[in-house]
Amino acid sequence: MLQTTVVVLASFAYLGLLFAIAFYGDKRAESGRSLIANPYIYSLSLAVYCTTWTFYGSVGRAASTGIGFLPIYLGPTLMVALWWFVMRKIIRISKANRITSIADFIASRYGKSQLLGGLVTIIAVIGVVPYIALQLKAVSSSFTLLVQYPSVVAEKASSVPVLGDTTLAIAIMLAAFTIFFGARQLDVTERHEGMVAAIAFESVVKLLAFIAVGIFVTYGLYDGFSDLFSHARQLPDFNALITLGSGMSYGAWASLTCLSMLSIMLLPRQFQIAVVENVNEAHLRKATWLFPLYLLAINVFVLPIAVGGMIHFPDGSVDADTFVLTLPMAHQQQALALFAFIGGLSAATGMVIVETIALSTMVCNDLVMPLLLRIRRLRLAEQNDLSFWLLSIRRAAIVFVMLLGYAYFRLAGEAYALVSIGLISFAAVAQFAPILLGGIFWKEGTRAGAIAGLLAGFLVWSYTLLLPSFAKSGWLAIGFLENGLWDIALLKPQELFGLTGLDEISHCMFWSMLFNVGLYIGISLVGRQSAAEHSQATLFVDVFKNTVDAPGSRFWRGSASLPELFALAQRFLGPSRAERAFAAYARKRGLKSHQELKPDAALVSQVEMLLAGAIGAASARVVVSSVVKEEPLDLQEVMSIVEESSQAIAYGRKLEQKSRELETATANLTAANERLKELDRLKDDFISTVTHELRTPLTSIRAFSEILRDNPALDIAERSRFLGIVVKESERLTRLINQVLDAAKIESGNAEWKSERVDLAELIEEAILATAQVFTDKNLRVSADLPASTPSITADRDRLMQVLLNLLSNAGKFCQPDTGVVEVSLKVELNTICVGVRDNGLGIAIEDQTVIFEKFRQGGDTLTDKPQGTGLGLSICRQILSHFEGKLWVESVPGHGAAFFFSLPLAAGEPGKSSPVGE
Template sequence: MPATSLVIAVAFGYLCLLFAIAYWADKRSDAGRSVVSSPYVYALSIAVYCTAWTFYGSVGQAAIGGIDFLPIYIGPTLVAILWWHLTRKILRISKTDRITSIADFVASRYGKSQLLGGFITIAAVIVVTPYIALQLKGVSASFNLLLAAPAFHDGNFVQPSAFRDTALWVAVLMAVFSMLYGTRHIDATERHEGMVAAIAFESLVKLLAFLTVGVFVTFVVFGGVGDLFAQAAERPDIAPLFTTVGTRGYGGWVTLVLLSMAAVLFLPRQFQVIVVENVDERHLAKAAWLFPLYLFAINLFVLPIAIAGRLLFTPDAVEADAFMLAIPLAADAGVIAVVAFIGGLSAATGMVIVETIALSTMVCNELVMPILLRLAWLRLAERGDLTRLLIAIRRGSIVMLMSLGYLYFYFIGGSYALVSIGLLSFAAVAQFAPAIVGGIYWKGGTRSGALAGLAGGFLVWLYTLLLPSLARSGWLPIEFVDEGPWGIALLKPYALFGLAGLDNLSHALFWSMVANIGLYLGVSLVTRQSAIERIQATRFVEVFQHAQAGSRAQLWPGSASYHDLYELVARFIGKRRAEQSFAAYAASRNLALGKLSHADADLMHYTERLLAGAIGAASARVMVASVVKGKNVGIDEVLQILDEASQVIEYSRQLEQKSRELEAASSELRAANIRLREIDRLKDEFITTVTHELRTPLTSIRSFSEILFDNPGLSVERRREFLDIIIKESERLTRLINQVLDLARIEAGRFDWQMEAVDLPALAREAVLATSQLFKDREVALELDLPRELPPVHADRDQLMQVVINLLSNASKFSPRGTGRVTVRMIAVPGGVETRVSDNGPGIARENQAFVFEKFRQVSDAVSGKPQGSGLGLAICRRIVEHFGGRIWVESELGKGAVFAFFVPFAEAPAPAVATV
């Protein structure tokens, strides 16, 4: 039998080892050589899920309900399948926002609400206290069992009176550890490497201890698995364990799976190790199967041990929860019993340490600090070094939590089996699930919705589980459970609204989830999000879309000095760490730290995140706001703007939905846009061309003027020649300017038309006369073929003259010198007169005929190599003729001359024929 002193020495030695490991890991971490940055350590630390409840309670559960113990471990395996999606999302969000706890997470999601953070914290404390009590109970019970072994050997197991005192000592030791390694320093990342290393070690210890006991019981005490089960199958009181799915039936099975799925992620200590203590996101992938594998291994021998216990002991002689120790003791194997004890101790300490650290962070950041910061008379924001205060608050919280746990254990814990207490906590933690899961996948969840859901869920939980459990412990009249309050049967806590037939847990889960999810959805739908809620909702839901947190930077419209921010951070995390953090900031952005005088929005955001790591998001925001000068009140205005902006975004989304209708319209718009651009391009081209056309004669004029000016000694012939060029080019310039102006006026519809009845043949003769010199110069023959009489046409005489002269002049230019022949012919056609000017020039290719009447479209002349004229003449002709209601066209074939023809309608009341020349 293990002596009392030996047991105490082993237990103390084990705890010392734990301290040593934590110390060593912390030192390594400070030296920059982390030991916890490994997926294996990560997976082992997550196994803090397995507590004394697993170690002792599972066997107890299996001894009564068969595989009833399993769903608690199968649930986490199901969640592990979702890890890469669900947990990684939570992890990414938490890293981006430096989330410090589950309360911080929920508060951040719903607009950094201090109210929500505080609520979750209080709820977590209420929920976790019994759970801590459970660990104390496990350890002290096992301790006392070991010491009471002789008494047990007489066939009776008596709880010694030292029972409760042991628990006190255990609680004190655990509190010391938590205070030492959980609050060593206040950090922006809120990670505790020493603690993680110790926890991982403890997980290893409890697994090995369990397997050792399992192998011993199965293969040493009994003749192997087959022997054990064969013996059990013979016993009518044990055999049913092989077939029944627990004491709660299938409904209970499903309930337990669901509860454990929520618990493995949302218990404060689980959130701490999975999310807050995570070093590298990639570790998730390996932990996703290593952790279930761990659960698998630790559960392998639960049923064999339970059955062994049932076979060995008469019912009521030994509590089923104590089989782990009782069997080795009964088999006189003291060493194995001590191993079992150490395993149970490690399971309990691991849970208590992480849980109290996680909770102390929550209590400090979400409850105490916000209150202290609000107490204006404390002038906390102006105080010097706040690191000590923060550490003190956390240490105080740990003491408070351990005291609560101990008190719960002392007054209530004795009356309840381990499993029942644990499940009470699980059911409460499940209440976090809707707000969290909804919060990261549904942007619509509002702060009010989350508050209402959580409050509703907890109230129902309180009413249907906690109060009845208190009643059963004798703290409340039991009639309240049996007959309902004031005898109202409909309100019986175990059969609310007459819902009977379910086990207590399923019943509570059903009603609390009805209240929780119903209120969360319902209230979210009828309330509006504030701007910051909407921003946070988007950041959370779309965390993978927004790789980096830059969007919030714009929320700090004011300005602050770098010094103020530094002072602020230093107060909370210490000068040294503050210096390091800001130096890292400056280095990452290639800034000189000394030159940072004015903090930009980016630096303020960085500061906010640093602080968030130490005091939580909600308080951090308040603190940064306290040093931002100028427009910090204007945040509301900025939020207003963002609010409107998001409404616009919403509106545009609706528009997108109607895209099918809009598609037609938008393609029309596109076409119109293309047309407009084409017009714009043409206008541009027109201006460029006009500029060019104007500059060419100007160049000649300027050049020759300067030559004449610089060379007074030029010969008279030369001077004449140059002056002649200057005059000709000036005329060309004048003509061009007139044409451009005419064209512009016609196109703008501002041309002053003098419409009258015009005798076309007379006009043609005049035009011929005007251009006769041109024809003579170019040695081109000109023939007229005009009818004697023609009714007058309706036109502006001067403009029509310009058309005819233009056509004649063109014809003369393009006809070959010497052999050129140009004919002007007029024919009366129905409705008007057709005038045709034909030449025997080079002709115009068919593909070019359409262009000749456009502005600046000149067709190269094979003879001269250069088209002559401005390229505006025919364009103007077309506009003039079209204004008269006529049309102009060209008939030609390459090499066979060209005929330019136009048609002008008769004047409306045909005047009597006028004699022609």
């Protein structure tokens, strides 16, 4: 069954299936029914972490270091617990800034630095391309092994000519797949739904294949775990396999755990899947436990397969890396062997596809485009449509990366440099950790610090890990490894500065991180950030606080024109895409078409972000600034803008509001206090005035009573005159007391108020009739000007009568006898009814016109003039009217009479204060 043709057919059928799935995924995405928009696909696609290095290599590692293969998977499990803080933030930042790769992310954080983006790209390519080669090698050697069935001993595969090499065919197919599903068109979001669907499918295949082999070994060849392990006891170094210490130290265990914690985020393919291809931030939640569960599931059978293989091939003739294949083959399980091979193929292709997309994006956006844009001779920035260029470069980069991997595989072959690349690759991308993690949590990190730290870490990594691996492969003179550079012992690559006792990975990690972190922090603290760096740092670190729609727009000052911006977008995105993007933005702004857009800061940053999706943040910055006449902000200005960030403003507003409320409350309190003091004074005044007013009539009553008592001889006429005075004064006293009581009642709210329909005209006529005696006595003329019909109002009839009588008798009192004229008028206005009582008497002095309404205050000089009333009448009138929401006022020119007016609201249904009925 396992003839070459069958295996080849199966392989290509599997790749064909991948094409179909990816195609279906893209179709679904286009029709808006995304296949991958759920946390399960997201979690499965994250398992691109498990490559052939896991599928075949874990068993190999387990055969040599036993349990020591596990830190590579325990690290990610621990790290995802922190993803709630770290990955969520990275995803949020990337979505807000249209980040397309890890190089783009780092470049963008440090002021959109092209240098930094290029550096990250170069390190990633150097660190990861050999890893791609390793996948191709795994495919190649597993294929060679499988077609030799039933022999399980691998022959040297290097004799195969390039043209007849199945691996090359697979590499070409993968390149085609990657181009078709990764760079078919320019996507401003750089998401590839079909590709992700295919990767998730591959994750299922490799997991099922590995578990199938694991179950076959554990339950087919043996009777479960305990039976397997009891057979394994016969192995000479079994105890070393199931314990730590001899095969691997605790230190190496810990450093591998840390290294893999970093790799799970920093490997370009992991960043691509976890961040760039993330559909929804919320998917991270389920992935937090589903992804570790996947890792656990794919690792349960690693040790059983390893010890099973070691028992069955005790002579060491079979490479432990191939146990997954050779164990089924040795037991004539051809179908299982083929399935295992397909599982290995899926692990390899998944990694190669995603890594190639990630690397090609970085190479195109952060390396080639910036360089091409810099070459003025090409006049690239002036081209009309650059989208074709961009796509071509992207596709060329994919082919370039794939061929680089294939070439490395052909050249390196069985070399140590290739076999050990897994961890070397991890250590390379770990160099991104300080500037990336520092970049999202520490605002002060500068571009200079990041470049210095990254460069130093990369150089130390090259010297302590990469070059030694070349030397061990025989590509470099081994002398520098054994004696140190220039025979200086302190410079021995793997015992740098005399440090011994660490394994090579821990040794490299210690020195590279020391220089990397040290220089990053040191130079950042010594130097200063430019304005652009500072604004980017704030955007990244404060991404959860920053809710502004268009990030960066606040930090821009300058001028641009709409046609220029539109033309720019067209050049890089193609006319139709640019049109759509602009139209969508205009719709978001509530405009009909993009022609109405204003070329303001928000639009400029929107265009920059659109372009960032296509060509990376750093390049986008450069091309946008070519059409935008930007006036650079100095640091001071940016600082002040940052300080006024939306949060601060919100807090400030709240604070302002609170302090305003406090001020109002204080003012109210002060006013209330003043009022209290005033009332206290009024009370004192009232009491002294009342007593004074009461004493006047009392004095005269007493004086005349004494005269009557002491002079019994007074004649009858005199006597009756004096008695008349006593009676009159007593009446005045009674009136006074009544009015004081009335006023006090009204003021305390204890007065009884009736509410009835009152016809004011009728009431006026009645009042004139009632006061007729006063006017006839002094021979005064009274006239009333009343409209034919008046709307009735709701009020207390008796109280209103009291007001009218008071005003009429006042008018009568102050008119000259014989010539006096009193006119009463009634007018209906819009919402009020207004009554006026005008006389032609003495008038009221301007300064008295307000005081006459206060209690016991009268016009004129109270010390010399004889009081004409109690001084309570007008005060009571005003209180009565204000009870019915009316007003009372006076208009007077001294010497020309006075006119009192009161108005009452027409609409008044009920009086303002309801009276306690039946009191």
